[in-house]
Amino acid sequence: MNRRNLLKAGAALAAAAAMPFGRAQAKTPSKKTLVIVSHPYPESSTFIKGLQQAAETVEGVTVRNLETIYGFDTRAVKGDEERRIMRAHDRVVFIFPTHWFNITPMMKAYLNETWGSVGPGLWQGKEMLVVSTAAGGNETYGKNGRVGVELADVFLPMKASALHCGMTYLPPLVFQGVRSSELANYQQQLIERLTQ
Template sequence: MATVQIIYAHPDPAASRVNKTMVAAVDGAPGIAVHDLYAAYPDFYVDVGREKALLAAADIVVLQHPLYWYSAPALMKEWIDRVLERGWAYGKGGTALQGKKMLSAISAGGPPGAYEAEGYNKYSIDEFLRPFERTAVLCGMDWLPPFVFQGAYGTDDTKVSDHGQGYRAHLIQLQGEGE
């Protein structure tokens, strides 16, 4: 069975509805592990060796976080900067991640209509995620279509709960495709 390593970053997990529900929904799923960056590194001092070991053991890497300022919370960026080292993740001899899959699982406050050419954010979620896409591709990874929750502000519990179950089902399906 393909293994999934979720790298999770939420600076305020107690206030989270969407991401908290997603994490709870995958709890106990065989071959799916969640690594909570803000819990592991409250001082932002990322243990690069530990993180590399997690990635090396995974077939599918998921970066899960709320969209913050059209990007990721700061610790996710710190994690990318420190862990995806030249000579390990990319560049000469940097083959550790080649052939693995990368999925971005994000939540956004803005509703779908906000992420269109005529909407108030002008660009699509795919466009905002291009730095993550190019990071994955530079590391020789297969970039998967992102798994996105939009319209987080004031959304109802059923939609959030359905999204959690959909997340679990989606990851299990990816595990099957990775065999």
């Protein structure tokens, strides 16, 4: 991202942060929701940081940023602690940028340590929502795009993980061809999904 675009993105993020959707205005979700956030390059994050800020405005939502808690050490994730936190919630929301058509390295480490080797049905009755951003638009995703699949379909392994664990996999909330001018709209869409 060049300096001009970086400045524009920063200005859009600052404007979005000043949006009037504070804690007092956001509805409380009907389910106890855990939001797991990850970005492999947090210093350059605009959209994921903005989505995390939006999630933090929703009363009763627990937000955990993996890089803030564990840094970039994929072996540092404390599986027992993360399972304890997960058990206390009805729904888990994963927020991350699409990283080479996949989840981020820290999110993979989280799943390995928190969900791995525990067995099927681990999270029976809970829900999973994937929220992701991608710079590529229709030229990349969709049946006429370069990869030939929808962005939401890139996360089939997440759906398989949810079903293996006994969860309900909710329709993903994905933003492709992301633009700084749309950040407030993305934040509002996330808040609406978190309060359903």
